[in-house]
Amino acid sequence: MEAVIEAKDLRREYVTRRGVLRRTKRVVKAVDGISFHVERGEIFGLLGQNGAGKTTTIKMLTTLLAPTSGVCRVLGRNTFGEEKQIRSRINFIFGGEFGVYRRLSARDNLRYFAHLYLLEPEVFEPRIGQLLEMVSLADRADDLAETYSKGMIQRLQIARGLINDPEILFMDEPTVGLDPVGARMLRDIIRRLKEDGRTVLLTTHYLPEAEELCDRMVIVNAGKIVAGGTPAEIRGSHESLEEAYLSLVGAGEAATPA
Amino acid sequence: MNLRLLCSTVRLQMKQSFSRPMFRFTLIAGPVLNTILLYEMFLSSGEENFFSYVVLGAGLMGIWGCICFSSAGDINRERYMGTLALIFAAPAPFRKTILGKIIGNTLLSLLTFLVSLLTAVILFGVKVRIAEPSHFLVAFAVTIVSFISISSVIACVLTLSRKTELYMNLLELPIALLCGFVFPLELLPPFIRVISYALSPTWAVRLLRRSVEGGTEPSLFFRELLITLVLSAVYALLSLLLYRLIEKHVRIRATLDVA
Known part of the structure; x- marks a missing residue:
């Protein structure tokens, strides 16, 4: 199998400075030497607590953030320095209500992002229709996004993330805040993407969802990988994935509110 | 240049900007208020050309306000x-x-001139007289180019910081003063004027005023036209270089979002 995502000893530090006269520097290690690979056609999960380093990892993989050190390659290219060769072939969806122009309609949002992906109208116009059908927004396609519910905005985000027909889709907590129907719809879409041969890397807090969808996963804690493998391998002798997860990240730590 | 992308972005920006109440205020109410204010100042200023002082002054302040609150603010x-x-x-x-x-915002903000002109005509019954209409058209086009080029540099630098709103508010009035939108540059101390001369809108404003007032040697007009274009080209080149640097830098400093 071909590895389409590769992270090797990947690190990312954030430097913050405080004070005016006596400036103090603080270095936070958000990602601290993680290594994993994702094969083409896999659904791969990145699990962990808030602040574990999942979003930072996704940002490095999607060319939004420079790694401090280590290897970060997508489709055989470095995400920092060779991003131009990657960007048209991937896309990403961040959870929550961000990432759409609220004063535009769903159709206008998709048209604009199609332009940003340098697609031709004869390619994107029929695709927009299909995507709106897929995310059940066809009947509200010409209403402004600001009139949508949270779930509808997230569905619009999904359509936006698929506008360039990406080989790899990165999803950062895509079901956060979605109602059960919306979350089910999203899981069905992710499964369909896999059937189409696409690779999906997703982060989630929702362990049953990860277990249901992911072929393989890693659990990240404080910037480091603490376990990796298929859901069954990670579960091991524990009764559930949740129990295995709690034993790996520490029950006390897992119970800490975000 | 991908023309379809450019047109699509211009369209999106115009829709987005016009839907914001603050932008509409800056676009419509701002020039009306500025025109009234400048008219009162004009009465005791000793200036002779109403159009040059009031309409251009209010229009330029309006266009710059729109650019500050949109081109700069939009990054945030x-x-x-x-x-x-x-x-x-x-x-x-x-x-x-x-x-x-930036082009979308600048084109939309040109409406401030129209609003200012209509306010002057309707409220004060002013007759519009442009001494050199052909020069005025050239000056107007060059003014658009100069505003786009300076906005491009500013927007580029603001991508680096999350304190964009602070800088945006800081920029509005100083540029209006430094470029002589309303007050003559001669009122500024000589060492400040050095900064004014490095700003392309300063020269664009001069061109507009000269074309409205007339009586300028064509050679002087064209010399200042050349200066405006050269400065705008320098800004364009500078923003091109800055974008290359910043595209790397924002990923190192992680300033693209607030998460």
């Missing part, structure tokens, strides 16, 4: 909407997308 708005990261990571070059936004 996009950051908080989570779309800055999306447009940055799209295959379309980031600088071209931002340029489209």
